[in-house]
Amino acid sequence: MARPPLVLGTWGTISTTGKGTKWSAAARFRDFDGVTRQVRRTGGSRQKAKDALVEHLRDRVRLHGADLSSEAKVSILADRWYDTLLGKKATGTLDVYRRTIKNHVRPALGELRIREVTVPVVDRHLVAVEENIGKATAALCRVVLMGMFSLAVRHGAAAMNPVRETENVNSEPGEIHTISREEVFLLRSQLQEWDAAKDRGGRQRLTDLADVVDMLLATGVRTGEVLAVRWEDIDLRSEVKTVTITGTAVHVRGEGLQRQPKPKTAAGFRTLALPPFAVRMLLRRASGAGSQWVFPSSVGTLRSPNNMRTQWRVFREAYDYPDWLVPYTCRKTVATMIRDGQDLDAAAQQLGHVDTRWTRDHYTGHVHTGPDVRDILDRLGDD
Numbered sequence: 001m002a003r004p005p006l007v008l009g010t011w012g013t014i015s016t017t018g019k020g021t022k023w024s025a026a027a028r029f030r031d032f033d034g035v036t037r038q039v040r041r042t043g044g045s046r047q048k049a050k051d052a053l054v055e056h057l058r059d060r061v062r063l064h065g066a067d068l069s070s071e072a073k074v075s076i077l078a079d080r081w082y083d084t085l086l087g088k089k090a091t092g093t094l095d096v097y098r099r100t101i102k103n104h105v106r107p108a109l110g111e112l113r114i115r116e117v118t119v120p121v122v123d124r125h126l127v128a129v130e131e132n133i134g135k136a137t138a139a140l141c142r143v144v145l146m147g148m149f150s151l152a153v154r155h156g157a158a159a160m161n162p163v164r165e166t167e168n169v170n171s172e173p174g175e176i177h178t179i180s181r182e183e184v185f186l187l188r189s190q191l192q193e194w195d196a197a198k199d200r201g202g203r204q205r206l207t208d209l210a211d212v213v214d215m216l217l218a219t220g221v222r223t224g225e226v227l228a229v230r231w232e233d234i235d236l237r238s239e240v241k242t243v244t245i246t247g248t249a250v251h252v253r254g255e256g257l258q259r260q261p262k263p264k265t266a267a268g269f270r271t272l273a274l275p276p277f278a279v280r281m282l283l284r285r286a287s288g289a290g291s292q293w294v295f296p297s298s299v300g301t302l303r304s305p306n307n308m309r310t311q312w313r314v315f316r317e318a319y320d321y322p323d324w325l326v327p328y329t330c331r332k333t334v335a336t337m338i339r340d341g342q343d344l345d346a347a348a349q350q351l352g353h354v355d356t357r358w359t360r361d362h363y364t365g366h367v368h369t370g371p372d373v374r375d376i377l378d379r380l381g382d383d
Contacts, residue, residue: 006030009069011039011057016046025049029057068155074117074148075110077157081148091250091260092224098253100144104129104137109145114157117149119165126169139169177324178333184217194315206298207311211281215243215295216327218278220334220350223327224248225268227303228259229294234282241279244271245352249305257304268352 006012012028026040041056043049068080078101085094108125109117122145130138145163152158179187191210199205215226228247235242245268250260263269274282282294291300297307309327316325331351338347348355 006036008032008034014050014053016049018042018046018049021045023049025053027053027057029060031060068114068152068157070113070115070157072114072157073110074112074114075106077114077148077152078105078110078144081144081151084151090248090262091252091258092248095251095253096140097144100137100140104133104141105144105148114149114152117158117162119162122162123166126166130169135169142166142169175324176332176336177329178336179325179329184333188214188217190319191315194318207315208295208298209308209311209315211285212295212308213327213330214278214281216330217334218275219243219245219272220331220338221245221272221352222248222263222331223308224250224305225263227293227295227305227308230292231286231289231294232292234286234294236279236282236286241274241282242271243274245269249302251304251306257302259302263352270349270352272350 006028008030009032010030014025014027016023016025018024021044022042023044023046024040024042025046026038028036029039030036039053039057039060041049041053043052068077082094082097082101085097089097108128109121112121126138126142129141142163146161149158149161149163153161188210191213195205195207195210197205212223212226215221215229216223219226225245225248227249229243229245233244233246235244245263247259247261248263248268250258252258285294293300293302295303297303312327316323335347335351338350
């Protein structure tokens, strides 16, 4: 009975020959064209020859991407998948995926072999995350695992993606909070008052929140995008004054605060017309600008979104605002005002969304208006 062939990308028993400082190690290797070849390497000792051969064979396997086999651990798969995203995904997205892998995927599934991860295994994991942490985290875990096992399928390490067959985790969007026009006026007034006052130590406060919030309300862009705006992105000379969103301020792990030279999404790269109140504020700031940043830190450098949010929380607590009032609330308020004043498409374009469904579900909410059937229903009333 014929000996069964080696599995693609594997090798048989290593044999060695030689003496002194001249040794040779050889093994049968089934290459990726299906042909089994004798592969040989030499070394100054028996062990060195074997090590050289094994290193060559492993490199040969890696060259074809076949080092990812069904016997590989899920932790290895996670690393390989994450590496494929570098340079392709925004820094913030990469950080979210990295934390998801570290906090949820590795502890629960990292030591399993790829072949051991079945639909029930993934299902149990997602249910546990949903029950113990929440739907949003479970939904994120499913996205990460879906990408990981898609890579495993492409490399032949898995016959099918077990995540695809699990029940989808529907993370319901939370309540959409916005503020009214009158509340905006009050908020802006209190922010100006706050910036002009002194802190508890008697020093002039350097928070500079009022102008940043004015820009958020004038554009609906994200906090990181506002703080990354440079004077070269502002056009105050044309008839229609504009700002072009070309980047965002992000904290890069191991490198610190940086300006990422692109917005969060491709659709986020956009030029927005500025309303008069924002133009007046920018003209005032331009007259005393000493930095390339429109809204710099207190020392003229790129301002940290995290620091600004901390300053915001101090202001919010001082004026007893609810916890849901955050800088991002401005974005939802802008989207809702544009939807009500024009339409949902205009709101999505202003926010840099490709799909109006995302704008509707997460920023403006649904407006349920019944049909005008007064004439029909009037038949039920008095003559």
